[in-house]
Structure formats: structure tokens, C-alpha cells
Amino acid sequence: MDKQWIIDTIGQFAKIGIGEKGITRLAFSDEEQQAKEYATKLMQQAGLVVRVDAAGNVIGRLEGTAEDAKVVLTGSHLDTPPDGGRYDGVVGVVGGLAAIKELMARGPLDNHVELVVFSAEESSRFGYATIGSKAMVGLANPAMWNRAKDQDGMSLNEAAARLGFSFADLKDAIQDAEKIKAFVELHIEGGPLLERTQHSIGIVEAIAAPTRLRIVIDGQAAHSGSTPMDERQDALVSAAMIVLAVQEIALGHQHEGTVATVGIMRVFPNAMNVVPGRVELGVDIRGVNHSSVIDTLQDIKDAISTIADGQETPVSIEVLVSEKPVVLDDDLVLTVEGVCHELELSFLRMNSGAGHDTMNMARIVPAGLIFIPCHEGISHNIDEYAAPEDILNGVAVLTETLYKLAK
Amino acid sequence: MDKQWIIDTIGQFAKIGIGEKGITRLAFSDEEQQAKEYATKLMQQAGLVVRVDAAGNVIGRLEGTAEDAKVVLTGSHLDTPPDGGRYDGVVGVVGGLAAIKELMARGPLDNHVELVVFSAEESSRFGYATIGSKAMVGLANPAMWNRAKDQDGMSLNEAAARLGFSFADLKDAIQDAEKIKAFVELHIEGGPLLERTQHSIGIVEAIAAPTRLRIVIDGQAAHSGSTPMDERQDALVSAAMIVLAVQEIALGHQHEGTVATVGIMRVFPNAMNVVPGRVELGVDIRGVNHSSVIDTLQDIKDAISTIADGQETPVSIEVLVSEKPVVLDDDLVLTVEGVCHELELSFLRMNSGAGHDTMNMARIVPAGLIFIPCHEGISHNIDEYAAPEDILNGVAVLTETLYKLAK
Numbered sequence: 001m002d003k004q005w006i007i008d009t010i011g012q013f014a015k016i017g018i019g020e021k022g023i024t025r026l027a028f029s030d031e032e033q034q035a036k037e038y039a040t041k042l043m044q045q046a047g048l049v050v051r052v053d054a055a056g057n058v059i060g061r062l063e064g065t066a067e068d069a070k071v072v073l074t075g076s077h078l079d080t081p082p083d084g085g086r087y088d089g090v091v092g093v094v095g096g097l098a099a100i101k102e103l104m105a106r107g108p109l110d111n112h113v114e115l116v117v118f119s120a121e122e123s124s125r126f127g128y129a130t131i132g133s134k135a136m137v138g139l140a141n142p143a144m145w146n147r148a149k150d151q152d153g154m155s156l157n158e159a160a161a162r163l164g165f166s167f168a169d170l171k172d173a174i175q176d177a178e179k180i181k182a183f184v185e186l187h188i189e190g191g192p193l194l195e196r197t198q199h200s201i202g203i204v205e206a207i208a209a210p211t212r213l214r215i216v217i218d219g220q221a222a223h224s225g226s227t228p229m230d231e232r233q234d235a236l237v238s239a240a241m242i243v244l245a246v247q248e249i250a251l252g253h254q255h256e257g258t259v260a261t262v263g264i265m266r267v268f269p270n271a272m273n274v275v276p277g278r279v280e281l282g283v284d285i286r287g288v289n290h291s292s293v294i295d296t297l298q299d300i301k302d303a304i305s306t307i308a309d310g311q312e313t314p315v316s317i318e319v320l321v322s323e324k325p326v327v328l329d330d331d332l333v334l335t336v337e338g339v340c341h342e343l344e345l346s347f348l349r350m351n352s353g354a355g356h357d358t359m360n361m362a363r364i365v366p367a368g369l370i371f372i373p374c375h376e377g378i379s380h381n382i383d384e385y386a387a388p389e390d391i392l393n394g395v396a397v398l399t400e401t402l403y404k405l406a407k
Numbered sequence: 408m409d410k411q412w413i414i415d416t417i418g419q420f421a422k423i424g425i426g427e428k429g430i431t432r433l434a435f436s437d438e439e440q441q442a443k444e445y446a447t448k449l450m451q452q453a454g455l456v457v458r459v460d461a462a463g464n465v466i467g468r469l470e471g472t473a474e475d476a477k478v479v480l481t482g483s484h485l486d487t488p489p490d491g492g493r494y495d496g497v498v499g500v501v502g503g504l505a506a507i508k509e510l511m512a513r514g515p516l517d518n519h520v521e522l523v524v525f526s527a528e529e530s531s532r533f534g535y536a537t538i539g540s541k542a543m544v545g546l547a548n549p550a551m552w553n554r555a556k557d558q559d560g561m562s563l564n565e566a567a568a569r570l571g572f573s574f575a576d577l578k579d580a581i582q583d584a585e586k587i588k589a590f591v592e593l594h595i596e597g598g599p600l601l602e603r604t605q606h607s608i609g610i611v612e613a614i615a616a617p618t619r620l621r622i623v624i625d626g627q628a629a630h631s632g633s634t635p636m637d638e639r640q641d642a643l644v645s646a647a648m649i650v651l652a653v654q655e656i657a658l659g660h661q662h663e664g665t666v667a668t669v670g671i672m673r674v675f676p677n678a679m680n681v682v683p684g685r686v687e688l689g690v691d692i693r694g695v696n697h698s699s700v701i702d703t704l705q706d707i708k709d710a711i712s713t714i715a716d717g718q719e720t721p722v723s724i725e726v727l728v729s730e731k732p733v734v735l736d737d738d739l740v741l742t743v744e745g746v747c748h749e750l751e752l753s754f755l756r757m758n759s760g761a762g763h764d765t766m767n768m769a770r771i772v773p774a775g776l777i778f779i780p781c782h783e784g785i786s787h788n789i790d791e792y793a794a795p796e797d798i799l800n801g802v803a804v805l806t807e808t809l810y811k812l813a814k
Contacts, residue, residue, distance in 0.1 A: 082676045083628075124678040191633030208632055212679060221490075221788040224668035225615060225693045225761035226598030229654070229661045231784065236669055240650035247636070247644050254636045261631035262643055263681050265674045269489045271531040272619060272670045272689045273761075274787045282679045286632045354632035354680075377638065380681045381628040 001102050006395060007388050009094045013038065013078065014086040022083030022382035026150075027120030027131065028056070028159035035078040039093055039117050046101050048115065053173040055135035056119035056165040062100055064406065066110035070181035072406040073365075074099065074398065075116030077132070077357060081124035085384025087374060091391055092186040093117055099399040103406065111181060111406040118357045119165075126156045127282075127320055129210065133357035135173040137364045142167045177364040182332060182405050184368045185358045186398045188386050192377025193350060200393045201347040202371030203336045207359045208257065208286040208352060209323035211297055215242065215304065219313040221269060221277025236267055236276035238313040245303035246283060253296045257351055258287030260296055288325045288351040297322075326359045332368035332401075339400040345393055354379075370397055408509050413802060414795050416501045420445065420485065421493040429490030429789035433557075434527030434538065435463070435566035442485035446500055446524050453508050455522065460580040462542035463526035463572040469507055471813065473517035477588035479813040480772075481506065481805065482523030484539070484764060488531035492791025494781060498798055499593040500524055506806040510813065518588060518813040525764045526572075533563045534689075534727055536617065540764035542580040544771045549574045584771040589739060589812050591775045592765045593805045595793050599784025600757060607800045608754040609778030610743045614766045615664065615693040615759060616730035618704055622649065622711065626720040628676060628684025643674055643683035645720040652710035653690060660703045664758055665694030667703055695732045695758040704729075733766045739775035739808075746807040752800055761786075777804055 016038065017024045017031035025031035036058050043050050048060030064070075076092025096115045103113060119132030126148040134140055145156040145167065157167045189195075194202050219235030243262045250260035264282030283300065287293040301317060308315040333349065340347040350371070358369040372394035375385040423445065424431045424438035432438035443465050450457050455467030471477075483499025503522045510520060526539030533555040541547055552563040552574065564574045596602075601609050626642030650669045657667035671689025690707065694700040708724060715722040740756065747754040757778070765776040779801035782792040 081678050081681055123680050124676075127679060129680070189633065190630040192635070192638060210632065210680075220785070222784065223597040223761050223786045224670055224691045225617065225666065226596065226759065226786070227666070227784055228599070228760075229658045229666055231599055234654070234668070236650055236672060237654050240647035240654075243643055243647035244651070247641070247647075251636045259632065259634070259636055261641070261682055263631055263679045263683060264677050265643060265672060265683075266677070267672045269531075269787075270671050270673070271488050271787075272534060272691050273530050273536070273617075274488055274670050275668055276670060276672075277788065284631045284679050352633065353635075354630050377629065377634055378627070379630045379633070380676075380678075381684065 001098060001395065001399065003392050006094055006098045006391065010086060010090055013090045017080065023080050023086060024082050024084065025078060025080045026125040027079050027122055028163060032079040033163050036117055039078060042097060043115060046097060047104065054166055054169040055132045055173040056160060056163060057132040057136060057173065058117040060115045062104060062113040064110050064112040065108045069111045071112045071114050071179055072181050072402055073114045073116060073183045074185065074402055075118060076185050076187055077118045077121035079120055079122050081122050081380045083382060084380050085382060087188045087384055087386045088190060088379050089121060091188055091386060091394065095186045095395040095398055098395050099402050102399050103403055109406045113402060113406050121357055125150045128156065129355055130357050130360055133360035135170050136175050137360045138174045139360060140170040142170055180365040182366045183358065183361040184332065184370065184398065184401055185356060186370045186394050187356055188374040188379060189371040190354050190374060190379035194348060194371060194373035195375065195377065197348060199348040200345040200390065201340050201397055202350045203333050203347055204328055204352045204369035204371060205333060205349055206288040206328060206351045207326045207356060207369065208288045209325045209359065210321055210355055211285040211293055211319065212321040213283040214318040214320055215281040215283060216316045217279045217313050219277050222275040224273045224275050227275055232275050233311065233313050234275050235279040235313055238307055238311040239265060239279040239281060241307045242281060242304055245307065246300055249296060249299045249303060253292055256287060256289050256292035258285065258289065258292045258296050259353060260285040260300065286353055290325050326362050328362055328368055329366035332366055335404055336368055336370055336397060336401050339397050342400065343396055345397065370394060408505060408802065408806065410799050413501055413505045413798060417493060417497055420497045424487065430487050430493060431489050431491065432485060432487045433532040434486050434529060435570060439486040440570050443524055446485060449504060450522060453504060454511065461573055461576040462539050462580040463567060463570060464539045464543060464580065465524040467522045469511060469520040471518040472515045476518045478519045478521050478586055479588050479809055480521045480523060480590045481592065481809060482525060483592050483594055484525045484528035486527055486529050488529050488787045490789060491787050492789060494595045494791055494793045495597060495786050496528060498595055498793060498801065502593045502802040502805055505802050506809050509806050510810055516813045520809060520813050528764055532557045535563065536762055537764050537767055540767035542577050543582050544767045545581045546767060547577040549577055587772040589773045590765065590768040591739065591777065591805065591808055592763060593777045593801050594763055595781040595786060596778040597761050597781060597786035601755060601778060601780035602782065602784065604755060606755040607752040607797065608747050608804055609757045610740050610754055611735055611759045611776035611778060612740060612756055613695040613735060613758045614733045614763060614776065615695045616732045616766065617728055617762055618692040618700055618726065619728040620690040621725040621727055622688040622690060623723045624686045624720050626684050629682040631680045631682050634682055639682050640718065640720050641682050642686040642720055645714055645718040646672060646686040646688060648714045649688060649711055652714065653707055656703060656706045656710060660699055663694060663696050663699035665692065665696065665699045665703050666760060667692040667707065693760055697732050733769050735769055735775055736773035739773055742811055743775055743777055743804060743808050746804050750803055750807065752804065777801060
């Protein structure tokens, strides 16, 4: 395994979309496209045959020799949130290619091995996550996606079309599950558990799915100097109460593996001398236990209703996304566990709080997700860091897992 | 008095900068300039001689006949916050011109009468209020103003220069206080007191001055799915606590005539799947009792310090503006009171929570401020409304006050 190549190549991707505060390669942006093109070049250099599907997923293929060969699929994504880090997604793409290069060096395999770079895994730009893998498993919803717009008013469909991907043909991106033996993704944990418990590898048993809300609070814009405190309908005061209610409710459900975050707040008119008349919030609720997520959602709705009434600021709640948690393949968990034993790497069976493309692949094929530690659990941030040793351990586990599946 | 002309002319100004959600004529914008040019045309049509000073203040003059004539000055502003209303500022400009036209009809006056349209009264665009009147009384701070930028990164100096006003020459805009007899402004209350107590006229005794803070909360951006609730440093949770603390502290100081508002909040990176890493707040504190404002400020600072420590999210506080409340001229209050008696209009002596150009003029000359009721106290908003009868009462009081001062 060419260890230096792995670390150097991750460094090369980190140059694409780099800014002062982090790396920005938003879904279906020029930067994401540039990263995909660089990945294409690397795959071709390695001898893979590369194709691109209607969702913009890039797939490189190593042909197997058996007559009944199936596809062993690995991969991850190259897009980032605004000011994201170097490792989220990239580790799985570069690690996947390094693994395939190692397998090629071992000689012909019975099964095909494919590396996929999924489009648009992050939801930051359009509010929808894992677009590429959804398209691949037939979960695309182009009508809904078409209504999603970025901050500049560009729709998801338009952004994809600008790069030459036709969402009208998304059905062509659907993979035949019969032809796929398994999917395995390598990814940084994006949480603090492995580092804190000093494990080299996380073997994911279940992935939490997001429920997402758009909340609009209507107050009454008024002059900040001449409106008495007790005559205001300050939308920001109600919004602050909602932020704290979401925090408190999530703390109460944390033992069930559920978290909730107000990640988005927009204040109108957002001027020093005007009592805020309207506030928009984006809330993200996640858990591996679906009934806990449902309970959390209901608690949040109840709290909002109480705040809206008490403050006389009407609040509307729109559920943008509500996905079920996904349980991953038991046999694959055991296979990865066996590899960790062989390589003498400490491992932890765990859940993933973050959604991943694996979540969608698991709906049609046996799927597995391998985590490596990342520093202080930081991700989606320039401070995101995975140690070279941990990355190489992860690639080694991925390599042997793919080998067992493909040989 | 041409009553229909007053109402129609206010309607003409309302067309400039009109959008779906209100009227937007920001400080030193093309829209403010267009409104000033329309006012210039109206002044010239009325027979006034119009000049423009280095701060962009437009001044129309009616010549007095006495050898020792002084200037009796009236006026207001034509800029608005984003999505503002029809009456804030405009009533004082149109009403001032209507009053002068009425005085002209009564024949020559001993003193000169001038109508001023002050530049940039609202702070929404650059964070500094009453720019034009500050320049006129020698309170300009072009070095500080030069650092102020709007949301598009344009500095206040650049915005003024783009319209042909040179802030390098601001000293030329300073008026000689010896030559001015008095300043009187007519304005909507922008608060609910007159309507609620059913008075036609408010006679302002003191004007609250703003203290303004920029607060930056530094948390730790993190993945919203994989970061446990109890390991977060969520800047928005701290910000929400600060919003509620400001509200609670201000409610406690309300009986002293002090109010406080969080009007601005910006969240970074403001994405659905990222725990907010940084939040910026803009806080506006106002009162007519300076020691109450100071106490409120200290209480807010103390609360922020406690929140910053408890949440492990460092907070920095920058005092952008801290102005002293202004007490207006006693004699002018009595003069206006006398006019109200003569016209048989109910009046209320009161304070102004909002800042006005009068505040600056009062530093160098005897100054008075006349309020008319506005519906539900709403201003800085498309729903801002002053009844034609109330406007005409205000213009009548202004006319007679100017007449007593100028005859």
C-alpha cells in the first residue's frame, strides 16, 4: 500500500475550494466538479474504466474474471459544507482508490470492484443530503428537489444541469441491486467517540437519519427606540426561546441517541434600530432510534406552540425531511470485525449520528460503514483532522474487507 | 394651508424606493438621493433658494427682511431603514415646506426661514445614525465613518462620494450657531403613547440616545449529527441566552424609560448540518435617563460574561456608539404648548425613545421636536400609518410655531 500517495493525494484534494476559513466545495458547484474531475484522472491513471451517471456520480471499474461476477462497491463523496475540512468524504474516495490499487497488485479477482464518487452528499447548499446515492438507489425526488433553491435562488436541478447532468434522466442512474454484492464506505467518524475511547476503527451498526424543520416566526417589526418592551412582538425573542427549548429537549433525549440542532437562523429586517419582525430557523433532529426521534419532534412542536401562544408571535413549522434510521448488514459488520482482529486493530461497534451515502445504499444491497477517529470529533470545519496513522489503518481495513468480498 | 397638497406630496415620496415589503431609501443610496432631488424641485417651485452642503444636506431658504435677521430652521430626513414606511422623516420635510408656503402667503417675515433635508438619519445601512445633522453641528467623525461598511462592503465615505459629497470637506457643512435662532422638527411619534392616550400632539422634552453594541460569540462549529449535545460549544445557544437576558434586563429598567433590543443576529456558517460556530449580535440600548442606560449596559455586560463562562463560548463586546440623552429647550416647549392651546389641540409633554436629528441640533441651538400620533406605534415598517387629520394638525402646530419664531 502506497502510504505516502494516500496522504499526499488527500493534500491535493484539500487545495480545491480552499479559502481563508476552510474548504468550500458545495453540492453541484464548480469546486465539487473540479474535485470529481481530479478523481476521474486518478482513477484512469490507476487503470479503472470511468463512467458518469445522470446524477453526476463518477464510477471507476476494475473488471472481475468470474462469469457470474458481481460488483463490490466502495466510495464516498467530495463535496463539503461551507468552510468544511479536508477529510470528510475525501478519505473514503482516496482510501477506496488506494485499496483498489492494492487489490490490483495482488492479481485478478473473481468479482468486479467499483469506486464511486457520489454527488452532493452535504445538505448545506440545497437542504437535501446524499443526492447522488439517493439517485443510485431510486430514491430521487426531482420534483421536490426542483423546488429547493440555494441562497442565490438557483434550483438544485439548474445547478446540476449547469454541469451537464440531466435530472430528467435520473432513472438511468438507478443501479441494478442484483448485480451488486456489497457496498462498503470508509469515513471519518465526525464525532468524538473513537478518539475518546481510544479505538482505531469504528464498525457502524446503524445510521441516524435526519428529520429537518423550517420554522418561521412572525412578530411585529417596530422601532427599537420608541416601542416599550412590554408592547413588543419581538420575533427574535421567541426564536431565542425556541433555540433553548430545542437544546433542552435534545439533552433530555440524548440517552436514546437523539440530538437536535438549530443550525440556521435568519432575522428580518436584521437592522440595529428595528425590533425583529420575522425569524426563520432550520432545525435538524437525528437519532438511530426512530421512536425517540418522533418523540423529540413532538416535544419540539409542543414547546414551539406554547412559545408562539405566550409571545403572541405565530409560528409555522414545515417538515422538510423525515427519514428513518437505517440498520446496516450484520454479516458485513462481522466481516469487518474479522479483518480488525487479523490486523490487530482495536475496534468499536457503534452508531453513526451523521447520515452517509451508505444509508441509501443499504436500502438495496448489503452495506457497511467503517469509521476512523477524527480529532476532538470536529468536522464540517477547517479544524477537522484525522491522523495519518488512523487514515492508513482505515484504508488497510477497507482493503482487506474489499478483498474478502471480491476475491 | 393646502391640505390636499400635503397628503398628495407624502404619497409622491412613498413611490420612491417602494418594494413589495415596504419603502427602502437607505442612507446615501440612489433612492435617498432621488427623494432629495424631488424635495429640491418642490422647494424651488415654492420659491426657496436651495443649496447642498458637503454632507449632502439639502437646504431651502426663504429670506427675512430684518437687518439682524437670524435663521429659523425646520426639517427632517428622507432616508428609511430597509422596508420602512411612508411617514418617518417625510412628514417633517413635507410639513416643513407646507408651513413655509403658508408663511410666505402671510407676507414678509423679519427672520429667514430654512427647510433642511438631513442626509442619512437612519443607522440601518452603516450603523451610524443622523449623519447629516451631526455634520451640521460639528459632530462628524469621518475617520470612524470611513471604517463603517454596508453589507456589500461599501464604506460610508465611498457611498457619499459616489453621490458627489466629499467627506474631506465636512467642516464646510458646519453651521454658525450664532446665525440660527431655533430649530424645530415635526415627526411621527414612532411609538404608541399619543394614540393610546388620545393626544393630538406630543411636545418632546428629552430625547433618548442610543448605546450600541456589537457582540461576537465564538463557539465551535461541529457536525450536527455526530456531536453529542453535552459536548457542544453551540454559539447560537449562547446567543439565544443573551437575547433573553437583554429582554429581561430591559423589562427591569423599563420604568426608568430605558429599552434594549437585539435587532441584528448573524449565524455562521448558518447551515442545517453544522452546529453554529460563531454568532454576531447587534444590541441597541436607549433611554432618556443616562444613568439608567449605563446601569442597563452594565447589567447586560455582566449577564453576557456569566453566559460566556457557563457555556464555554468566549464573547467579545464592542461599544459602537454611546451617546448621552438630550434635554430640549424649555422656552420652545412653552412656545409649542402655547400654539396647541391657541389651536385647541390636546397635547402631551413626553420623551422620545427614538433618536432624531433634533438631538444634534440641540447641541448648538435652541431646538424643539413636535410629535404626531402614528397607528399602534408602528414605524420602520410598511404598516407605519399616520392619519391625515393628525398630519394636518402637526403641520398647523409647526406653522404657528415657526411664525412666532420668524415674524
